[in-house]
Amino acid sequence: MFKNALVRAILLSSGSIPVARNPNTTPTAAEQPTYPQNTANKALFRETFKALDREEVIGVFPEGTSYTECRIAQVKDGASHAALEYVKWVKQTRGGLSKKLLVVPVGIVYTDKAQYQSRVCVRWGKPIDVEAFAQENLAQDTTLPHELDARPLVKALTAEIERRLMDITINAPDWDTLYVMEAARDILWDDKEHIPASHFVWISQNLISLFTDPHAASSVEKAKHSLLKYHSLLFYAGISHGALCRILHDHSLRPNRTRAVGVFVRQVLTTVLHPRFTLFLPTFLVHIPQYAASALAHRLLARADEEEAHAQFKAVFGGLGATAAYAGITRFIVRRLIGNAPGVLASLKVPAFLVPAASSVWAAGRWFFAGGPNLSGRARAALGVFGVFYATSFVLSHWHDYWVLSNYRQLKYLIASWKLMLGILSPRTSDLQGKQLEPYTEPYVPPPNPYVKLRESKDASRVRFHVPRAKPVPSRKLIRPLLEARSEATKSLWSFLVDSKYLRGLVSGKMKGEPWMQVGPAT
Numbered sequence: 166m167f168k169n170a171l172v173r174a175i176l177l178s179s180g181s182i183p184v185a186r187n188p189n190t191t192p193t194a195a196e197q198p199t200y201p202q203n204t205a206n207k208a209l210f211r212e213t214f215k216a217l218d219r220e221e222v223i224g225v226f227p228e229g230t231s232y233t234e235c236r237i238a239q240v241k242d243g244a245s246h247a248a249l250e251y252v253k254w255v256k257q258t259r260g261g262l263s264k265k266l267l268v269v270p271v272g273i274v275y276t277d278k279a280q281y282q283s284r285v286c287v288r289w290g291k292p293i294d295v296e297a298f299a300q301e302n303l304a305q306d307t308t309l310p311h312e313l314d315a316r317p318l319v320k321a322l323t324a325e326i327e328r329r330l331m332d333i334t335i336n337a338p339d340w341d342t343l344y345v346m347e348a349a350r351d352i353l354w355d356d357k358e359h360i361p362a363s364h365f366v367w368i369s370q371n372l373i374s375l376f377t378d379p380h381a382a383s384s385v386e387k388a389k390h391s392l393l394k395y396h397s398l399l400f401y402a403g404i405s406h407g408a409l410c411r412i413l414h415d416h417s418l419r420p421n422r423t424r425a426v427g428v429f430v431r432q433v434l435t436t437v438l439h440p441r442f443t444l445f446l447p448t449f450l451v452h453i454p455q456y457a458a459s460a461l462a463h464r465l466l467a468r469a470d471e472e473e474a475h476a477q478f479k480a481v482f483g484g485l486g487a488t489a490a491y492a493g494i495t496r497f498i499v500r501r502l503i504g505n506a507p508g509v510l511a512s513l514k515v516p517a518f519l520v521p522a523a524s525s526v527w528a529a530g531r532w533f534f535a536g537g538p539n540l541s542g543r544a545r546a547a548l549g550v551f552g553v554f555y556a557t558s559f560v561l562s563h564w565h566d567y568w569v570l571s572n573y574r575q576l577k578y579l580i581a582s583w584k585l586m587l588g589i590l591s592p593r594t595s596d597l598q599g600k601q602l603e604p605y606t607e608p609y610v611p612p613p614n615p616y617v618k619l620r621e622s623k624d625a626s627r628v629r630f631h632v633p634r635a636k637p638v639p640s641r642k643l644i645r646p647l648l649e650a651r652s653e654a655t656k657s658l659w660s661f662l663v664d665s666k667y668l669r670g671l672v673s674g675k676m677k678g679e680p681w682m683q684v685g686p687a688t
Contacts, residue, residue, distance in 0.1 A: 166182045180183060182212045182213060182216065182223070183212060187333050192265050192304075200561050206300050210247060210254075213247050213251065213253055214254060217251055218444075220264075223247075224236075224243060225243065225244040225247075227240045227241055227243065227244045227323075227326060227327075227330075228240060229243070229526060229616075230614070230616045230617065231473045232614040232616070233473065233611060233614075234614070234617065234619075235336070235337045235338075235340045235342070235343040236331075236335075236336035236337055237327065237330055237331055237334060237336055237337060238339070238614075238617045238618070238619055239617055239618050239619075240323055240326055240327040240330065241323070242319050242320065244268065244323075244326065245268075245319045245320075245322035245323040245326065246268060248268055248322065249295065249299060249318060249322065252266055252274055252295055252296050252299065252623065255463050257289050261399070262296060265294050265295075265296070265297075266294070266295045266296060267292040267293065267294060267295070268292065268293040268322075268326060268385055269289060269290065269292045269293075269663060270289070270290030270293075270329040270330045270333060271287065271288070271289055271290070271333075272283060272286075272287070272288040272289075272290065272292075272330060272333030272334040272366065273286075273287055273334075274286040274287075274288075274334055274335055274365065274366050274683040275381040276357055276358065276362075276365065277357075277478065278472065278473075279472050280476050281479075281569075281573075282566070282569070282570045284358070284365075285362075285364055286288070286362045286363075286365045286366055287367060288333040288334075289333070290330065290332060290333045291329060293322070293325060293326065293329070295322070298321075298322060298325065299318055299322070302318060302321050303318070304588075311665065317431035328360070329602060330578055333366065334366065334372070335366055335369045335370055336370070336374045337377075338377060339415055340608070340610045340611075341389070341393055341608070342373055342376055342377060342389075343373070344392075344393055344396045344397075344608050345376050345388075345389050345392045345393055345396070346369055346372040346373045346376060347369075347391070347396060348392040348395050348396040348406070348654060349372050349376075349388075349392055349397075349658055350356075350368060350369060350372055351405075351406035351407065351410075352392075352406065352654065352655055352658055353658075355406075355407060355410045355411075356405075356406070356407030356410065356411075357407070359405065374522040375665065376388075376389060376664075377535035381661075381665060382661060382665045384475035384657070384661040384664045384665075385661055385665070386658050387657050387660075387661070388657040388658050388660070390654045390657075390659035391650070391654040391656075391657040391658070392654045392657070392658060393606075393608060393652040394606045394654070395647075395651055395653070395654035396608055396652075397607055397608040397609075398605060398606065398643055398646060398650050399646040399647065400608060400609060400642045401605045401635060401637075401638070401640075401643060402584065402585050402643045402644065402647050403580075403584070404580075404581045404584060404640070404647070405575075405577065405581075406483055408577045408578050408580075408581035408583055408650075409585075409647075409651065412428050412432060412578055412581055412582045412585065413428065413580075413585065413648075416652050416655045417652050417661075418649050419590070419645075420585070420589055422589055422590055424589075425585055425586045425588075425590065426586055426590075428585060428588040429583055429585070431582075432578055432579050432582040433579065433582075434574075435575065435578075436572075436575040436576065436578070436579045439575070440521070440569050441572060441575075442570060442572060442575070444568055445565075445568035445569065445572045446570070447540050448561055448564045448565040449565070449569075449572075451490050451494065451561055451565075452486075452490060452561075453490075454485035454486040454487070454489050454490045455483045455484075455487040455490060456483070456486070457486060458482040458483055458485060458486030459479040459480075459482050459483030459486065460479075461482070462473055462478040462479065462481070462482035462483075463478050463479050466478050469611055469634070470611045472611075487558075488558075490560060490561075491554060491557050491558045492554065494557050494561070495550065495553050495554040495557050498553050498557065499549070499550055499553060511524060511597045513543070517675070524634060526564075554658075557675055584640045584641065584644060585644060587639075587640070587641040587644070587653040588640065588641040588642075588643070588644020588645060589644065589645075591642075591644075592642045593645065595641070595642055596642055596643075596644075596645050596646060597638065597642045597643060598646075602643075604636070605635050605638070605643060605646075606650075607632060607635075608632065609633070609634045610631050610637075611631070611633040612631045613631065
């Protein structure tokens with residue numbers, strides 16, 4: 166990336182450091198690097214040491230690549246190697262460090278990394294004093310070579326970094342456990358967005374620990390099976406638990422046809438007639454090219470099993486679509502400003518008391534955009550166009566971002582109510598049952614990332630490494646099984662929580678006659 170002069174200038178201005186990637190997969194002869202690995206390391210260390218000498222912070226993603234797994238799958242040695250090399254270099258050249266060199270673990274967890282404007286939970290781990298860590302390990306293990314850059318010491322520091330990262334992120338032993346946790350968390354809090362960001366990782370990891378406890382109550386297996394089934398049916402029906410809970414809060418309710426139609430009509434009115442939709446509609450129309458470009462790129466370019474690619478293509482092509490929309494509006498504004506003043510003011514029906522201000526804006530536009538064919542006039546016109554484009558982009562993007570999330574939630578509720586109505590109105594004979602339903606009760610498990618070295622599970626016989634997606638079916642065929650699965654999952658979850666005495670100190674609530682309740686994090 167740094168070979169291109171323009172890209173290099175952008176990357177350097179943003180504080181990036183050249184790094185030679187070392188992929189996990191073995192490259193073919195044609196893909197072998199043309200430089201020795203030792204040379205690449207020296208270049209990396211040189212740039213890193215310069216930054217550290219300036220007392221700057223080096224940001225490193227130690228996992229080496231972006232991936233979607235149920236836990237931290239790997240931590241590379243690059244950060245440990247660079248840190249220990251720097252300590253060794255300073256000792257050799259200056260006699261020692263004047264200040265501590267600290268490695269600070271940072272856990273970054275998204276509530277939903279594929280969704281625009283999802284929350285980001287950032288947690289800081291306990292810093293590692295690199296020199297003190299090295300001295301302590303060398304003193305404890307006399308078999309280690311007394312070199313700060315020795316491979317065993319690098320591995321030990323990498324393992325410590327990984328351990329501290331695991332403490333501040335969400336990690337499940339397998340996908341099934343992660344899905345069980347997500348379903349349980351959603352049932353307990355109705356919607357994960359209701360959980361404070363400061364509690365999100367803590368609550369999630371505690372639930373994982375609960376379901377993986379070898380001494381858990383015997384009802385854990387039934388709870389896990391019910392939650393897994395419910396999570397899978399939600400996935401294939403294209404409905405979130407939060408949306409289902411919003412339109413049909415009582416998990417034991419089986420709505421009749423009249424109730425289902427009423428839920429949909431109510432949601433239509435709530436979505437369309439609310440002032441938030443009226444305020445959002447103008448900027449929504451402006452951003453239609455953005456939505457169309459991102460949806461098209463997602464459909465044509467992104468692979469279904471690469472979650473990072475979904476967000477990447479949506480962001481890039483959505484940004485290009487928004488830029489095109491802003492450019493079109495800028496062109497419209499500029500052409501109006503250099504047009505006939507009375508005609509513009511008359512077409513806009515400007516009130517009399519605003520005519521002087523509008524005339525001033527028009528005069529300023531004429532001065533900027535009709536400045537003549539000379540160099541000064543063209544420069545003025547270019548500056549004016551850029552100013553209008555910047556102001557237009559700033560106003561419209563902020564307007565859009567302010568209202569989009571609340572309206573997007575309402576859209577999800579509306580889609581869920583539509584699917585619910587279709588499912589209830591359809592005859593029971595059209596529902597999937599028995600063997601036909603089985604593929605949709607087992608959650609999809611994405612294939613392993615070829616660039617990630619996965620660890621072997623302690624109980625590999627029970628881990629499902631890859632489960633392909635079941636054949637798509639109309640969501641109406643899954644609605645009644647979904648409602649039954651929700652009721653069963655809720656009951657079995659609360660039975661297990663009561664059996665495990667998990668309610669003591671962690672959650673609080675009010676009993677409702679049966680062992681399930683509405684709860685929140687303990688205060």
